[in-house]
Each structure stands twice: as C-alpha cells, then as structure tokens.
Amino acid sequence: MPSSPFAPRSGPRVDVAPFRLSGTVVAALLNHRRSLDALGDAVHAAPYRGAPKAVVLAMKPRGALVLPGEPLLADDDAGELEVAAALGVVIGRTACAVAEADALAHVAGYLVVADATVPHASHFRPQIRAMARDGSCALGAAVVARGDVGDPDALTLRTFVDGRLLATTSTADHLRSTARLIAEISDFMTLAPGDVLLTGSAPGAPRVHAGARVAVEIEGVGRLETQVAREERSAA
Amino acid sequence: MRRARVAYSGAIHEATPAAGDAIRLADGRVVAESDVVWLPPFEVGTVIALGLNYADHAKELSFQAQEEPLVFLKGPATLLGHRGATRRPADATFMHYECELAVVIGKPARRVARADAMAHVAGYTIANDYAVRDYLENWYRPNLRVKSRDAATVLGPWLVDADEVEAPPQRALRTFVNGRQTQSGHTRDLVFDIAFLIEYLSAFMTLAPGDVILTGTPEGVVDVLVGDDVACEIEGLGRLVNRIVGDDVYGRSGRDASEDQRRTVA
Numbered sequence: 001m002p003s004s005p006f007a008p009r010s011g012p013r014v015d016v017a018p019f020r021l022s023g024t025v026v027a028a029l030l031n032h033r034r035s036l037d038a039l040g041d042a043v044h045a046a047p048y049r050g051a052p053k054a055v056v057l058a059m060k061p062r063g064a065l066v067l068p069g070e071p072l073l074a075d076d077d078a079g080e081l082e083v084a085a086a087l088g089v090v091i092g093r094t095a096c097a098v099a100e101a102d103a104l105a106h107v108a109g110y111l112v113v114a115d116a117t118v119p120h121a122s123h124f125r126p127q128i129r130a131m132a133r134d135g136s137c138a139l140g141a142a143v144v145a146r147g148d149v150g151d152p153d154a155l156t157l158r159t160f161v162d163g164r165l166l167a168t169t170s171t172a173d174h175l176r177s178t179a180r181l182i183a184e185i186s187d188f189m190t191l192a193p194g195d196v197l198l199t200g201s202a203p204g205a206p207r208v209h210a211g212a213r214v215a216v217e218i219e220g221v222g223r224l225e226t227q228v229a230r231e232e233r234s235a236a
Numbered sequence: 237m238r239r240a241r242v243a244y245s246g247a248i249h250e251a252t253p254a255a256g257d258a259i260r261l262a263d264g265r266v267v268a269e270s271d272v273v274w275l276p277p278f279e280v281g282t283v284i285a286l287g288l289n290y291a292d293h294a295k296e297l298s299f300q301a302q303e304e305p306l307v308f309l310k311g312p313a314t315l316l317g318h319r320g321a322t323r324r325p326a327d328a329t330f331m332h333y334e335c336e337l338a339v340v341i342g343k344p345a346r347r348v349a350r351a352d353a354m355a356h357v358a359g360y361t362i363a364n365d366y367a368v369r370d371y372l373e374n375w376y377r378p379n380l381r382v383k384s385r386d387a388a389t390v391l392g393p394w395l396v397d398a399d400e401v402e403a404p405p406q407r408a409l410r411t412f413v414n415g416r417q418t419q420s421g422h423t424r425d426l427v428f429d430i431a432f433l434i435e436y437l438s439a440f441m442t443l444a445p446g447d448v449i450l451t452g453t454p455e456g457v458v459d460v461l462v463g464d465d466v467a468c469e470i471e472g473l474g475r476l477v478n479r480i481v482g483d484d485v486y487g488r489s490g491r492d493a494s495e496d497q498r499r500t501v502a
Contacts, residue, residue, distance in 0.1 A: 022312075024311060024312055026311060030375060047374050048375065049374055053373060054373065054379070054381050057376075057379060057384075058380075059282075059309035059310065059380070059384070061282040061309055061441055062444060063441050063442040064441070077439070096386070097488065123375050123376060124374055124375070124376075124377060126306065126307060126308035126377075126379075127376070128307050128308065128309060128440075129304075129440050132309060132440070132441050133440045133441060134346075134440065134441055188380075188381050188384075189311055189313050189314070189381075189384055190313040190386050191313075192313070
C-alpha cells in the first residue's frame, strides 16, 4: 500500500488569520427568499410536493476548498459556472443542540466566501457533481471577529466580475437567520470550532467562464478576489 | 493485514487481532476487545455515501434505479466506532440501519479511469449508515437531517487491506437486530460498482487518502428501537456492533428545533 491511511490527514491546511479552520464547510441551500420563488408553482408539484420544512444542507469536500491566492477551477465538463457570494460563519465553540438565543455566542467570526456551482435546474437529488467540484469554494483570507461585524443578518454582499458589479444581495433576505441555522443544524449535527457554515446565497448568481476575475465584498467582513482558471485535464 | 484504532488506558492505539476475543495494541499489550473504546479504524476524510445502489433496495423503497449514481456527502460529526451508541430521536417512527461495504481510498485519485481505479483502494471496512425516514423531504433528498446525524454512521471494526480481498469484493452482507437476521444481500448486486464509482467521482472531485465511499445497502431495512442491538456483518470483514439509545441519555426532551420552525417559517 503506497500511502498509509493512518498518516495524518492530507487535506488542505486552512490557516485563515487569526484562526485555523477545521476544513469542514457546510452550506445552507434554498435559504434565500427568492430561491423558491424562482421555481414558481413547481414547488408544490412532483417531485417536491411542497416547500422544505427543515433546513437543507450540503457539505463541501476538502478538495472543493480554494484557499487565499488560489483560483477557482473550471473545466470543459463544467462549462459555465455560477459564482455566488456567501457569508461564511466560523464556529468558535462546539455547538450541539444550542438554543437560538445562545447560538451566536458559538460564533468566532465571519469570512467572505465565493461559491461556484454548475447551474442545475433540479433540487430533488443531491447535486455533488454540480456543487462539490474541486476548486469550487473560495474562502476569504481573514476571519473578522464576531464583535466587529455587528448583525450578521443585515449584511450586503456584492459580486464583481471583471470589475463590474453584477449582483447585490443581503443576508436580510435569508429565510433563516444565522442563529436560527446554527440552532437547527446543531440539533442533529454538532458544529466544531473551525467549521464554516455558509448561510445562503441568492439564486441566479453571475455566470463566469475560465479567465474571469471575481471579487466578492461583504460590508464589514472584507473582500475576496480570485480568478477562474481552466483546470488541467491530466490525471494524477 | 487488518487494523483498528482504539482508545485504551488514556491513549489512542493502532490494534490488530489477537487470539480469541483479544486484540493486540501496537505497543505489545494484549487486551480484551471489550476493554477498549473502538474508534473508526482510520482517520476519516470526506464521507461519500451512495443511495439506491442495490436494485432490490431501490425497489423496496419504490424508486427506479438511477442512470447516474445518487451520491451525497456527510459531515465528520456523524462518525462512530464499533460498539458505539446511536441516538434515536423520540419523534422518529422509522429509523433504520443500512449495512454497507465501505471502500477506503489509499492514494489520491483524480480523473482515474475505471481500469486503474482499484489501485487507489487502501482497503475495506463495514459501515452502518443510519437514516431517520421521518425526516425525508424531496429537496436534495436524502438531506443531512436524515443521513448526517451525530454518531449515526458507524465504521469498523477493522480496516482490511485491499490485498486481502478480491477485487472487486464479492461478499455477502447481513444485519441482525437483537440476534435475529433482518437483512441479507451480496456485493455482486451493486448497481454502480466500486471501479465505476471511483472513475465517476474522481472526474470532478479528487479523492484523497482516508476518504471513504459507502457503497449503499441491499433490501431488508427495518425500524430499530431504543435498546436494540444491531450487528452488521460482511463475509470475511467482520461484525460491526452498535446499540440504539434514547433522547433521555442526552438530556433531550425529544422535540427538536425544527418543530418550532414548522410553526414559524415554512
């Protein structure tokens, strides 16, 4: 066996000053008011048969994470990518079955995230081929302490492509607040220090191809700049 | 070779089988297997799980098999070792085990062709991939509230090296609840086999050492209740034992946060 599975984890070192992230990133899906509106009456038809009741989530695997200074990756299979701005909540204290009123006390701080997915029409099945790709989830370079950000549910997010402002969204338009998300998630899934929770993104995010320069700004949290690079086809 | 990770006398150890019910720690001590705390048998990276990957199970759940595999990812808090306890929430009416062959990646796999795929496998273990069906909804189904619950993905007892197992593994699976057999299947009946899955996944996500693919479960899933002992066996790989416990052990009332949410948002 060439590589012992008992060796230390080979995942990315995720040093985002002044914290070390765990590498676990979980994203809340369909948490923007417009997410379901965009589907219209289809929400009530098969296969969905009604709006979701519980929080809907997806994990980002280690290979999806793009660290500061690295590019988002596109390839010919993926084609066009949607790049959505998201607020990343960095957990500071182990959160298990926390009450909504106590939830924000478990947050260390916030960072800017640019989450690139392959546009997909169906929300029925998990979509890891669209949402868990290598090099698809860019994390900002710094975590801003919770006390320096204010209300995480009243932040404006701006997405720029090649210098042009193409999308402006707000965490105020989320169905579940940051505290509500932490309470509901931690009821069944413990969040650990260094875990990152993406609290949601608006549907219809700007579409980009390889070569695009992408910037995401969140007021009070910072600015993330990256590029979309064409991924090499060679096998490892 | 087969190896476990156990906690014993204040430290975590690699362990190998010894005679009878004993295990041998890497430092030479031989101890009873019931005297250690069993952990997942390797340091687990990304947990990749398959749904509906046995034609009989898909039929049992009234689904047609997919043209593309149904794959979802789980978080690290769901992992649990052999002989551990899994919580059944008080409001659940149908919580079931899923006995699965778990494939552990041994070397990085990126855009690997099917013919080369098995060379990326370090070994195999048994998974019991619990689900609470009450929480199924038709959005990114099955979602994490169903499938990535704390301590609800049991792995072990042993990581069995790939060179001890035929490729692909041709092994019978069985589950016993309180000693009564409730599930029976065979890995030859996988809809998407291991080599296909490695090729498929590695086309868009690099698989790293320690990543694990839970290949799905055959028919025969039944409700398990607080106090039940659940044992998942795969021929030649071992017997993975687990117990169901109630909310009371965790100081919970049994009504979870989503109940409030149903009234206030949806």
